[in-house]
Amino acid sequence: xxxxxxxxxxxxxxxxxxxxxxxxxxxxxxxIAPQAPVHFLVIPKKHIATxxxxxxxxxxxxxxxxxxAQRLAKEQGCxxxxxxxxxCNELGGQTxxxxxxxxxxxRQLHWPPG
Ligand code: 5GP
Ligand code: ZN
Numbered sequence: 001x002x003x004x005x006x007x008x009x010x011x012x013x014x015x016x017x018x019x020x021x022x023x024x025x026x027x028x029x030x031x032i033a034p035q036a037p038v039h040f041l042v043i044p045k046k047h048i049a050t051x052x053x054x055x056x057x058x059x060x061x062x063x064x065x066x067x068x069a070q071r072l073a074k075e076q077g078c079x080x081x082x083x084x085x086x087x088c089n090e091l092g093g094q095t096x097x098x099x100x101x102x103x104x105x106x107r108q109l110h111w112p113p114g
Contacts, residue, residue, distance in 0.1 A: 002047040007098035037106035051088040078105030
């Protein structure tokens with residue numbers, strides 16, 4: 001837990017979020033500014049600031065994030081196609097420094113993202 005972290009506050013329940021799923025290790029909730037009809041975030045409950053801060057010990061956790069994203073994408077009707085994104089640091093477009101996997105779906109997505 002990092003006291004100044006927005007997503008740690010969501011994990012703690014101090015800031016409300018529209019939750020899709022929660023277990024001992026991860027939480028998933030709708031993005032506050034959706035960029036697609038389906039846009040939710042899957043985050044670890046443990047505070048990890050950026051992808052650069054992951055360690056070998058986080059391998060099971062990162063696998064769990066991916067599987068949770070895949071399962072919820074299906075539940076949200078996105079099995080035909082969807083995108084997952086993890087932004088790292090300012091150059092990668094990261095604005096909240098607690099790692100999160102974006103899941104976007106139910107519209108045509110293009111590449112490169114710009
Ligand atoms: P990043 O730019 O770090 O990859 O993504 C951060 C995401 O968090 C953005 O898509 C932004 O809309 C979302 N976000 C920021 N503040 C909040 C909040 O208070 N609640 C929720 N649900 N999403 C947030
Ligand atoms: Zn945090």
